[in-house]
Amino acid sequence: MKFKNKAVFFAALFTCTISIAQTHKSLEDFKPSSVNQPGKAFPQVNSEGRVRASILATDAKKVQLDIGGVKYDMVKDDKGVWTGESAPQDEGFHYYQLNIDGASVPDPGTKYFYGAGRWGSGIEIPAVDQDFYALKDVPHGLVSENIYFSKITNSFRRCFVYTPAGYEKDAKTRYPVLYLQHGSFEDETGWPTQGNANLILDNLIAAQKAVPMIIVMDNGYAYKPQTGESAGRPVSVFEEVVIQEIIPMIDAKFRTIADREHRAIAGLSMGANQTMRIIMNNLDKFASYGGFSGTSNYPSSAEIEPITFLDGKFNDGAAFNKQIKVFWLGLGTKEPNPFPGSVGAFRKMLEKQGIKYVYYESPGTAHEWLTWRRSLNQYAQLLFK
Amino acid sequence: MKFKNKAVFFAALFTCTISIAQTHKSLEDFKPSSVNQPGKAFPQVNSEGRVRASILATDAKKVQLDIGGVKYDMVKDDKGVWTGESAPQDEGFHYYQLNIDGASVPDPGTKYFYGAGRWGSGIEIPAVDQDFYALKDVPHGLVSENIYFSKITNSFRRCFVYTPAGYEKDAKTRYPVLYLQHGSFEDETGWPTQGNANLILDNLIAAQKAVPMIIVMDNGYAYKPQTGESAGRPVSVFEEVVIQEIIPMIDAKFRTIADREHRAIAGLSMGANQTMRIIMNNLDKFASYGGFSGTSNYPSSAEIEPITFLDGKFNDGAAFNKQIKVFWLGLGTKEPNPFPGSVGAFRKMLEKQGIKYVYYESPGTAHEWLTWRRSLNQYAQLLFK
Numbered sequence: 001m002k003f004k005n006k007a008v009f010f011a012a013l014f015t016c017t018i019s020i021a022q023t024h025k026s027l028e029d030f031k032p033s034s035v036n037q038p039g040k041a042f043p044q045v046n047s048e049g050r051v052r053a054s055i056l057a058t059d060a061k062k063v064q065l066d067i068g069g070v071k072y073d074m075v076k077d078d079k080g081v082w083t084g085e086s087a088p089q090d091e092g093f094h095y096y097q098l099n100i101d102g103a104s105v106p107d108p109g110t111k112y113f114y115g116a117g118r119w120g121s122g123i124e125i126p127a128v129d130q131d132f133y134a135l136k137d138v139p140h141g142l143v144s145e146n147i148y149f150s151k152i153t154n155s156f157r158r159c160f161v162y163t164p165a166g167y168e169k170d171a172k173t174r175y176p177v178l179y180l181q182h183g184s185f186e187d188e189t190g191w192p193t194q195g196n197a198n199l200i201l202d203n204l205i206a207a208q209k210a211v212p213m214i215i216v217m218d219n220g221y222a223y224k225p226q227t228g229e230s231a232g233r234p235v236s237v238f239e240e241v242v243i244q245e246i247i248p249m250i251d252a253k254f255r256t257i258a259d260r261e262h263r264a265i266a267g268l269s270m271g272a273n274q275t276m277r278i279i280m281n282n283l284d285k286f287a288s289y290g291g292f293s294g295t296s297n298y299p300s301s302a303e304i305e306p307i308t309f310l311d312g313k314f315n316d317g318a319a320f321n322k323q324i325k326v327f328w329l330g331l332g333t334k335e336p337n338p339f340p341g342s343v344g345a346f347r348k349m350l351e352k353q354g355i356k357y358v359y360y361e362s363p364g365t366a367h368e369w370l371t372w373r374r375s376l377n378q379y380a381q382l383l384f385k
Numbered sequence: 386m387k388f389k390n391k392a393v394f395f396a397a398l399f400t401c402t403i404s405i406a407q408t409h410k411s412l413e414d415f416k417p418s419s420v421n422q423p424g425k426a427f428p429q430v431n432s433e434g435r436v437r438a439s440i441l442a443t444d445a446k447k448v449q450l451d452i453g454g455v456k457y458d459m460v461k462d463d464k465g466v467w468t469g470e471s472a473p474q475d476e477g478f479h480y481y482q483l484n485i486d487g488a489s490v491p492d493p494g495t496k497y498f499y500g501a502g503r504w505g506s507g508i509e510i511p512a513v514d515q516d517f518y519a520l521k522d523v524p525h526g527l528v529s530e531n532i533y534f535s536k537i538t539n540s541f542r543r544c545f546v547y548t549p550a551g552y553e554k555d556a557k558t559r560y561p562v563l564y565l566q567h568g569s570f571e572d573e574t575g576w577p578t579q580g581n582a583n584l585i586l587d588n589l590i591a592a593q594k595a596v597p598m599i600i601v602m603d604n605g606y607a608y609k610p611q612t613g614e615s616a617g618r619p620v621s622v623f624e625e626v627v628i629q630e631i632i633p634m635i636d637a638k639f640r641t642i643a644d645r646e647h648r649a650i651a652g653l654s655m656g657a658n659q660t661m662r663i664i665m666n667n668l669d670k671f672a673s674y675g676g677f678s679g680t681s682n683y684p685s686s687a688e689i690e691p692i693t694f695l696d697g698k699f700n701d702g703a704a705f706n707k708q709i710k711v712f713w714l715g716l717g718t719k720e721p722n723p724f725p726g727s728v729g730a731f732r733k734m735l736e737k738q739g740i741k742y743v744y745y746e747s748p749g750t751a752h753e754w755l756t757w758r759r760s761l762n763q764y765a766q767l768l769f770k
Binding site for chain 2: 037038039055056057058059060061062063080098100101102103104105106108111112117118119120135137140142143144145146147148149156161168169171187192198252253254255
């Protein structure tokens with residue numbers, strides 16, 4: 001199973017950390033992070049993108065700031081307050097934690113976000129283009145928590161649904177829908193929280209750069225119920241849940257335009273992989289696709305055989321171009337392997353088949369949320385036009 | 386200022402803790418708490434209501450579980466895992482934290498909740514009547530995050546809006562509205578998260594015990610913007626925000642019945658105090674009130690003079706009874722002072738004035754969320770009938 005392999009890969013990524021003592025001299029223009037808890041002075045970020053954390057731990061022997069795969073030693077003052085700084089971080093949003101005498105814990109100064117398989121601390125390094133996802137005085141859409149019972153998984157599930165500003169006022173207007181998925185070890189809270197999907201669309205729609213649309217953000221982990229006898233490897237049924245449960249529910253509950261031309265699907269990383277399979281298996285349901293830092297040949301960078309890849313769905317380039325309205329791929333310039341390799345191999349295949357697509361590179365960002373915020377910002381402008 | 390006094394009172398409540406070493410023998414029927422992060426085995430709760438926490442902290446000297454104002458010493462095993470238990474806790478939801486060598490941090494096993502002035506850990510002790518706030522296979526309403534810019538405070542604010550199941554389907558039906566407020570050191574996330582307000586109403590409406598209604602949950606902290614010259618004590622303008630900004634916004638954005646008979650207001654603790662003032666100052670806007678563990682004479686238990694109290698609004702009992710549809714007070718039987726004293730003095734005044742009201746006691750609960758979930762469950766059944 002793909003997810004199992006990814007679990008191992010990411011676990012390695014997150015635990016392969018080294019310990020670094022501070023030797024640099026930081027610029028003293030630190031400010032509290034924009035995602036701190038109300039009234040909390042720490043953590044802070046300076047103009048170099050360094051993170052400064054601080055915590056009272058009177059009796060601790062060793063306290064570290066653990067961010068970006070590196071553990072930075074913090075230093076204790078005479079009041080028992082430990083303070084320390086990271087090397088400059090990439091612009092955008094990062095997950096991190098503190099380590100106190102061997103205990104990995106969230107920093108009590110930040111709000112909490114679900115990523116890396118846990119609810120934990122996050123920090124925002126101001127980006128040069130942060131205006132596009134900023135909270136501004138424009139009309140704001142609603143983000144609604146929608147709980148439902150899934151018969152396929154025999155469990156309660158949840159999606160968040162963005163409805164654009166004005167949705168409530170005019171009871172007749174119907175809207176196109178973007179189904180937007182998170183990555184591995186994340187959940188349905190990713191896009192409406194650290195993804196800022198609602199603010200990105202509020203700003204685009206206010207500037208008339210994007211068509212008003214509904215966005216559905218569900219959880220990409222969905223498994224067949226296990227009975228006593230069948231217990232074993234969990235079998236993903238996310239595609240079935242999307243097609244048989246989520247889409248009919250959204251079309252019944254919200255004022256959608258319920259045809260393929262007015263339905264798009266996109267995802268990041270694992271979500272890009274999943275949603276590419278979903279659109280290719282269900283071309284009667286979707287006409288546009290966005291793959292943010294991911295493709296369905298992940299993690300391979302080997303040449304793709306269009307006759308066999310995804311049941312030959314990319315084999316007839318001319319037919320593909322007729323059916324698909326927007327086929328969009330994005331990647332950060334600093335993404336680690338295997339992402340550039342597998343996305344690169346996928347693009348080569350598209351080009352060989354004469355398939356039209358849009359390719360976007362996010363400058364200076366890795367496999368992180370600023371890449372995906374920018375991807376959504378670019379992709380959403382092309383949809384339903 | 387009232388809030389300042391409360392701040393001191395609550396700070397005292399939360400920091401006055403004692404250290405307790407384990408000597409008891411617990412029943413070994415511990416199960417993971419229902420509000421743990423996905424896949425996390427700890428914290429756990431047993432049938433006595435004891436909380437068992439566990440955390441890896443290989444190099445720590447002292448780790449404690451800090452719950453209900455008491456710090457319980459945890460014990461280290463040979464792998465560096467610390468485990469410890471609390472005394473039995475009251476049924477319902479409690480905030481708590483861990484203490485690792487002097488650092489107070491959230492438990493990485495739980496989801497996080499805003500209370501006690503921070504985002505931190507919470508735990509759920511199963512209650513005898515937990516069915517009324519359980520997630521069940523009934524039609525579910527939506528909880529929508531609504532961001533708005535407040536001119537009065539010159540800041541972005543947020544409310545959560547519950548719309549009952551079926552709201553989206555029939556574009557003509559209009560609904561009554563309950564404005565529902567959190568307590569001190571909490572925020573607008575309290576009722577839709579640890580309060581389970583949406584699930585309580587979903588279940589009541591499905592059982593036809595409550596009228597379908599909209600619920601608006603905003604943030605009770607709202608202050609006049611401070612200029613350089615006026616900087617000093619913050620001045621609360623929450624009442625102005627409710628009357629001049631929130632109500633017009635909700636009536637414009639949602640399909641409400643926009644008259645006083647179809648508008649109710651309620652709150653818990655600080656919110657009970659605030660909302661009583663708001664309804665009494667705005668009887669043209671609201672016809673029903675719910676005070677959960679709080680009244681506007683807080684924290685005094687002295688006899689109330691109806692001629693002067695809240696500008697004499699309770700002085701004419703007969704007129705009061707004509708104007709108010711539901712006047713409702715609730716309190717937990719285990720609430721600490723000053724709550725029983727101030728609510729008791731308030732009830733005496735009501736009785737002296739011949740004012741009709743409903744009084745509810747939540748058995749075996751203190752100044753905590755089970756008292757308030759039960760209060761909402763009782764109060765909502767009486768509204769708009």
